[in-house]
Amino acid sequence: MPNDPVRFDQLDPAIEARVNKLLPQMTLAEKVGQLVQIVPFQMPNPDEFAKLLQQAHASGQPPKLDPQPRPGIEQQIRAGQVGSLLNLTDLELVNRYQRIAVEESRLGIPLIVGADVIHGFRTVFPIPLAEACTWDPALLERASRVAAEEASAHGVDWIFAPMVDIARDPRWGRIAEGAGEDVFLGAALARARVRGFQAGDLQSGRRVAACPKHYVGYGAAEAGRDYNTVDLSERSLREVHLPPFKAAFDAGAGSVMSAFNEIGGVPATVNHLTLRTILRDEWQWPGLVLSDYEAVLELVNHGVAADLADAARLSMLAGLDMDMVSDAYAQHLTTLVDAGAVPEALVDAAVRGVLRLKLALGLFEHPYADAALADQLILREDSRALALQVAQESMILVKNAGGLLPLASSGQRIALIGPLADSRQDLLGTWVLSGRAEDVESVRDGLRAVLVGQEPTYVQGCAVKGDDGLDLPAAVAAAQAADVVVLVVGESADMSGEARSRTQLGLPGRQQELIDAVASTGTPIVVVLLSGRPLVVARLAEQAGALLVAWHGGIRAGRAVADILLGAVNPSGKLTASWPRTEGQIPLYYAHKNTGRPWEGAGTTQFGEPFKSRYIDAPNDPLFPFGYGLSYTTFGYRDLRVETPIIGNDGTLIVSAVVQNSGARAGAEVVQLYVRDLVGSVTRPVKELKGFQRIMLQPGEQRTVRFDVPASELGCISLDMRYTVEPGTFKVWVGPDSTGGLEGHFEVR
Numbered sequence: 001m002p003n004d005p006v007r008f009d010q011l012d013p014a015i016e017a018r019v020n021k022l023l024p025q026m027t028l029a030e031k032v033g034q035l036v037q038i039v040p041f042q043m044p045n046p047d048e049f050a051k052l053l054q055q056a057h058a059s060g061q062p063p064k065l066d067p068q069p070r071p072g073i074e075q076q077i078r079a080g081q082v083g084s085l086l087n088l089t090d091l092e093l094v095n096r097y098q099r100i101a102v103e104e105s106r107l108g109i110p111l112i113v114g115a116d117v118i119h120g121f122r123t124v125f126p127i128p129l130a131e132a133c134t135w136d137p138a139l140l141e142r143a144s145r146v147a148a149e150e151a152s153a154h155g156v157d158w159i160f161a162p163m164v165d166i167a168r169d170p171r172w173g174r175i176a177e178g179a180g181e182d183v184f185l186g187a188a189l190a191r192a193r194v195r196g197f198q199a200g201d202l203q204s205g206r207r208v209a210a211c212p213k214h215y216v217g218y219g220a221a222e223a224g225r226d227y228n229t230v231d232l233s234e235r236s237l238r239e240v241h242l243p244p245f246k247a248a249f250d251a252g253a254g255s256v257m258s259a260f261n262e263i264g265g266v267p268a269t270v271n272h273l274t275l276r277t278i279l280r281d282e283w284q285w286p287g288l289v290l291s292d293y294e295a296v297l298e299l300v301n302h303g304v305a306a307d308l309a310d311a312a313r314l315s316m317l318a319g320l321d322m323d324m325v326s327d328a329y330a331q332h333l334t335t336l337v338d339a340g341a342v343p344e345a346l347v348d349a350a351v352r353g354v355l356r357l358k359l360a361l362g363l364f365e366h367p368y369a370d371a372a373l374a375d376q377l378i379l380r381e382d383s384r385a386l387a388l389q390v391a392q393e394s395m396i397l398v399k400n401a402g403g404l405l406p407l408a409s410s411g412q413r414i415a416l417i418g419p420l421a422d423s424r425q426d427l428l429g430t431w432v433l434s435g436r437a438e439d440v441e442s443v444r445d446g447l448r449a450v451l452v453g454q455e456p457t458y459v460q461g462c463a464v465k466g467d468d469g470l471d472l473p474a475a476v477a478a479a480q481a482a483d484v485v486v487l488v489v490g491e492s493a494d495m496s497g498e499a500r501s502r503t504q505l506g507l508p509g510r511q512q513e514l515i516d517a518v519a520s521t522g523t524p525i526v527v528v529l530l531s532g533r534p535l536v537v538a539r540l541a542e543q544a545g546a547l548l549v550a551w552h553g554g555i556r557a558g559r560a561v562a563d564i565l566l567g568a569v570n571p572s573g574k575l576t577a578s579w580p581r582t583e584g585q586i587p588l589y590y591a592h593k594n595t596g597r598p599w600e601g602a603g604t605t606q607f608g609e610p611f612k613s614r615y616i617d618a619p620n621d622p623l624f625p626f627g628y629g630l631s632y633t634t635f636g637y638r639d640l641r642v643e644t645p646i647i648g649n650d651g652t653l654i655v656s657a658v659v660q661n662s663g664a665r666a667g668a669e670v671v672q673l674y675v676r677d678l679v680g681s682v683t684r685p686v687k688e689l690k691g692f693q694r695i696m697l698q699p700g701e702q703r704t705v706r707f708d709v710p711a712s713e714l715g716c717i718s719l720d721m722r723y724t725v726e727p728g729t730f731k732v733w734v735g736p737d738s739t740g741g742l743e744g745h746f747e748v749r
């Protein structure tokens with residue numbers, strides 16, 4: 001395990017002294033320079049970029065951007081006009097620009113290089129939504145550390161992750177980048193990932209600062225459309241969307257990226273409530289606030305700034321410290337200060353934040369990355385092994401009728417069918433700057449590695465998207481000649497992530513036709529579903545004998561799938577976002593409110609029938625609920641004990657239950673604790689996760705699982721808008737998912 005991680009959220013007197021010495025030496029222009037983050041190369045225009053992406057997709061290689069340096073960049077750095085570079089991962093270039101900053105700029109202040117290392121650098125792990133399904137903070141801490149190790153060796157100082165946005169709408173493509181729908185789990189994983197990124201003993205000899213994002217409410221975009229309007233109550237903001245940020249700060253994160261969206265009419269970039277009142281006044285957090293990409297400029301589109309100068313003024317006044325790419329601060333801040341429209345003290349405060357971070361990272365002492373180390377630290381065997389473990393734990397078995405899985409490793413004729421069965425690029429998922437398809441094991445590669453004495457018949461069947469390549473006869477023939485079909489279907493990597501919202505969450509292209517044709521043969525089907533979000537797959541789930549949700553699982557995903565299908569690994573992942581039956585149910589999440597006419601209750605009779613909060617054409621509940629996932633073994637729950645039936649609001653709830661492996665294989669279970677506050681000054685969710693433990697049990701083994709929940713975690717934003725632990729009766733459940741479990745009560749007095 002890592003040593004104690006570095007904290008970037010606390011004022012260190014030695015660092016403050018250095019900041020105090022440096023700041024008065026800086027001209028206003030040099031100060032402003034520190035607040036400017038630029039992309040160090042020229043991006044291709046959108047048409048060229050689309051062409052490159054297409055080529056990349058066809059070749060299975062990352063896009064060949066062949067970036068040209070931004071004109072005049074060296075001069076800008078030399079003149080102290082740039083504080084930070086974005087998404088530069090070419091170590092030689094990083095060192096070259098850094099040398100100019102350190103040796104040729106007047107004050108020698110180093111650059112800070114920030115990059116999107118979302119689920120690994122070269123060792124690409126499963127997408128974060130998949131990682132979350134491990135419910136294994138310690139494991140994700142190690143995975144984040146590997147990402148930091150590799151990225152820092154390449155000169156990255158600042159990782160733009162974890163994304164801690166709560167997402168309850170799978171239409172939103174960025175649900176892939178976060179931990180899912182739950183606040184408690186989201187906070188736990190945010191802490192773990194910050195600790196991993198900020199590990200104090202990286203072998204690169206460098207340090208990395210995490211940057212939780214996107215502050216705040218970005219996941220609540222109306223209609224799941226990326227960048228769309230958000231209109232949240234302050235209560236939901238505080239109860240649902242803020243806690244994972246607070247958790248990340250409590251773990252030592254000293255920077256944050258503000259979001260693109262507005263909340264109730266006020267864009268996050270200029271939001272005094274979130275940037276000043278909450279961050280600074282309430283939380284006393286001294287960290288650095290960075291805008292999202294061109295978000296300052298986008299204030300003009302939002303319609304709250306007249307032009308770029310106005311946008312710069314409003315952002316600085318609101319407490320936005322660093323401008324990512326808009327060039328608003330670079331072009332206008334000096335003039336705004338000279339004109340008295342922005343107090344220089346605000347600029348100073350922002351610059352302090354940047355200098356503090358650079359000093360705490362040790363950049364003044366160790367500005368350069370070491371090329372020899374970079375090669376050694378990349379894709380190490382132990383990192384690849386970890387990527388395999390994360391992939392294995394992230395996959396969720398949601399159906400296994402008649403024990404179709406695991407398959408026998410020999411003697412069963414397998415037909416491997418589907419457009420994603422032999423794809424490598426798609427397993428990388430969204431947001432991979434440095435990942436390479438050549439590092440990936442496809443599902444076909446994985447099966448080849450574990451099957452004894454047979455090569456499965458392989459038929460692609462159709463393309464992931466569009467109409468090309470449909471070959472039903474070949475798929476049917478392969479299925480007929482096999483004992484079992486392994487069907488690998490889902491979304492391609494470019495269908496989730498930023499700006500990848502969808503309105504229809506079924507399988508794209510002709511995939512359902514392919515499945516129908518294969519199903520018509522009667523050969524049992526094991527479906528491996530690869531995606532960046534929960535999909536709407538009720539029909540597929542019926543047709544499948546077994547269904548494994550495998551996400552975009554990173555470089556070892558193919559091997560992990562094979563290990564699970566063949567039984568070398570017992571699946572243990574549990575969903576962290578509900579899977580809807582139909583798009584019309586969205587947003588869908590387990591921690592919903594009861595309403596005055598709950599769908600499970602008797603309803604209120606009007607016109608001779610019960611009127612309830614439900615649909616007339618679909619059930620309310622999801623196809624697969626939050627927390628759900630099967631194993632090749634079974635787990636029995638019994639003997640719930642509420643050891644503290646009455647607690648004070650400063651006490652601790654202690655609850656235990658006995659969990660037994662009642663099947664024939666060893667397996668891991670994620671034991672979950674939920675509560676419900678029955679009567680509050682305001683309405684409370686019908687269930688809220690407040691504890692979880694991942695335990696490993698041998699066949700027949702039983703364990704008493706004990707949860708200690710501080711009463712301080714049972715509060716809500718009460719009627720007076722203060723966080724309060726209200727007295728009253730709570731229900732508590734301990735169980736395998738969010739739908740059932742052993743039930744008890746306790747009281748807070």
Ligand code: NOJ
Pocket residue numbers: 087116160213214292293498
């Ligand atoms: C925009 C995205 O919203 C953000 O997550 C990312 O870090 C920046 N672009 C920089 O690439």
